[in-house]
Amino acid sequence: MIALEFTTFLGRFHPLFVHLPIGFLFLAIVLEWYESFRKTEVKSKLIPIAWLLGAVSATGAAVTGWFLGETGLYEEEYLFSHRWLGVALVVVAFVGWYIKSKPKAFPVKLQHGFNILLLAMLFIEGHKGGNLTHGETYLTEYAPAPIQKLIGGTGNKDVLPEFGTPDSVQVYADLVAPIFDAKCIGCHNAEIKRGGLNMSHPDSLRMGGESENVIAAGNTEGSELFKRITLPPKNIKFMPPTNNALTYDEIKTVEWWIEQGAPFEGSLASLKVTENIKPILLRRYGIDTNPKPWYETVQLQKLDSMQLSSLVQTGFEVKTLGPDNSLLDIKYSGSDLTKEKLSELENVKEYITWLSLANSNVSDELLSSVSQFTNLTRLELEKTAISDKGVAHLSELEHLEALNLYGTKVTDACLPYIEKISSLKRVYLWQTGVSPQTAKSTQENNERLKIVIGKG
Ligand code: HEC
Numbered sequence: 001m002i003a004l005e006f007t008t009f010l011g012r013f014h015p016l017f018v019h020l021p022i023g024f025l026f027l028a029i030v031l032e033w034y035e036s037f038r039k040t041e042v043k044s045k046l047i048p049i050a051w052l053l054g055a056v057s058a059t060g061a062a063v064t065g066w067f068l069g070e071t072g073l074y075e076e077e078y079l080f081s082h083r084w085l086g087v088a089l090v091v092v093a094f095v096g097w098y099i100k101s102k103p104k105a106f107p108v109k110l111q112h113g114f115n116i117l118l119l120a121m122l123f124i125e126g127h128k129g130g131n132l133t134h135g136e137t138y139l140t141e142y143a144p145a146p147i148q149k150l151i152g153g154t155g156n157k158d159v160l161p162e163f164g165t166p167d168s169v170q171v172y173a174d175l176v177a178p179i180f181d182a183k184c185i186g187c188h189n190a191e192i193k194r195g196g197l198n199m200s201h202p203d204s205l206r207m208g209g210e211s212e213n214v215i216a217a218g219n220t221e222g223s224e225l226f227k228r229i230t231l232p233p234k235n236i237k238f239m240p241p242t243n244n245a246l247t248y249d250e251i252k253t254v255e256w257w258i259e260q261g262a263p264f265e266g267s268l269a270s271l272k273v274t275e276n277i278k279p280i281l282l283r284r285y286g287i288d289t290n291p292k293p294w295y296e297t298v299q300l301q302k303l304d305s306m307q308l309s310s311l312v313q314t315g316f317e318v319k320t321l322g323p324d325n326s327l328l329d330i331k332y333s334g335s336d337l338t339k340e341k342l343s344e345l346e347n348v349k350e351y352i353t354w355l356s357l358a359n360s361n362v363s364d365e366l367l368s369s370v371s372q373f374t375n376l377t378r379l380e381l382e383k384t385a386i387s388d389k390g391v392a393h394l395s396e397l398e399h400l401e402a403l404n405l406y407g408t409k410v411t412d413a414c415l416p417y418i419e420k421i422s423s424l425k426r427v428y429l430w431q432t433g434v435s436p437q438t439a440k441s442t443q444e445n446n447e448r449l450k451i452v453i454g455k456g
Helices: 002-011 019-038 048-072 078-102 108-134 145-151 170-183 202-207 224-230 250-259 278-285 305-314 341-344 366-372 388-396 411-418 436-445
Strands: 317-323 325-331 353-358 378-380 400-406 426-428 451-452
Touching: 002 048, 019 048, 019 078, 019 108, 048 078, 078 108, 170 250, 224 250, 250 278, 305 341, 325 436, 341 366, 366 388, 388 411, 411 436, 436 451
Parallel strands: 325 353, 353 378, 378 400, 400 426, 426 451
Antiparallel strands: 317 325
């Protein structure tokens, strides 16, 4: 460990060293060009000296660089070419020194060719080194758009696939693994297992690395992986060590996945979508996890205007929910509702999603036809003569979410019927025969249902 620490110490001198060969070799080449431009008879002794200094300092840069690479903090894939090009540069610099110290012995073309070769190597090597520490897009990130286009960058790195419904999204494969693939796999794969950790497959990730709990299901604080990505970036243990930290959304996604037990299988619909992950799923992946109201999911042919106008003539107020939604919002508040009039509604029964018969003369018996309105989500019966018998007709409705019985004749006996409507979310029972105690105990037995009864 001590030995490793010492070489790491040496490695840290690499950024300091690398500028020396660039300076010396560049100077040597400029000097030589200047002299050939001036057509000097005798070449300056300074040229081979500068090449020698360049070669020696390049050796220093290569040795320190080699140690720095050994720390494992750089991605092998990019490190390889930088490393060996660096070694080649040292060789070329020494050969150059030899050639330049015998200017007469080698043809001028070779002398100049060597200069060009070395300049090209210096340029490529420097660029590769910069990419290793700053990331590949560092140089062009702020380039003007035409230049970006020329280089082939899109300028927008963060394009993510758009997903469909929550049950079509695999949490690990679609949301979590892509983050690891983009930012961790370079150093944690089957060949290069830094820290003993291979993140390329669920099975190998499950096995962990040198520490016991790389991922502790349900426990972010006990998960080494989560600790590593949330350390202060300057910390030596921060992951990834490259300039490629996880974004806020990515950290939150990983956090939520671990909190949910870090499952490797299962769709979004099978996990609890907490309030803090919802906006991220929507913003980052375009996944809307809020359940859609029933009336937005129903697909029906448009009704023709004849049918609608005949309803209006019968005395109903008729609206469609919107230009693209042909479901109907229907009102009737007169005191001359009859079975015949209601049978008009039966012709469009699957279109009716909101129905208000408040303040009308609707009776328990008339209500029986409402039981066929399969897409009904909201029913207003307030201030009518409806009693428990009428409510019994409603238990068949599968999508009814809101029921208003305020000011009707219903009593405690209607509650069992109400409980049967499994889709029901709110029922208004203010000023009825229902007692607050019974309402309260019914409420306690039905978590999803909200009974609004006022002070009683
Ligand atoms: C450039 C290389 C590199 C990248 C990229 C990288 N790591 Fe590492 N990782 C290492 C090295 C080297 C170690 C071993 C030294 C140490 O423990 O800090 C390590 C160790 C770890 C460990 C500790 C394993 C154990 O069992 O002790 C975890 C966890 C980890 N990395 C997670 C990640 C995550 C998550 C990412 C992506 C966000 C990531 N790493 C990206 C190089 C890398």
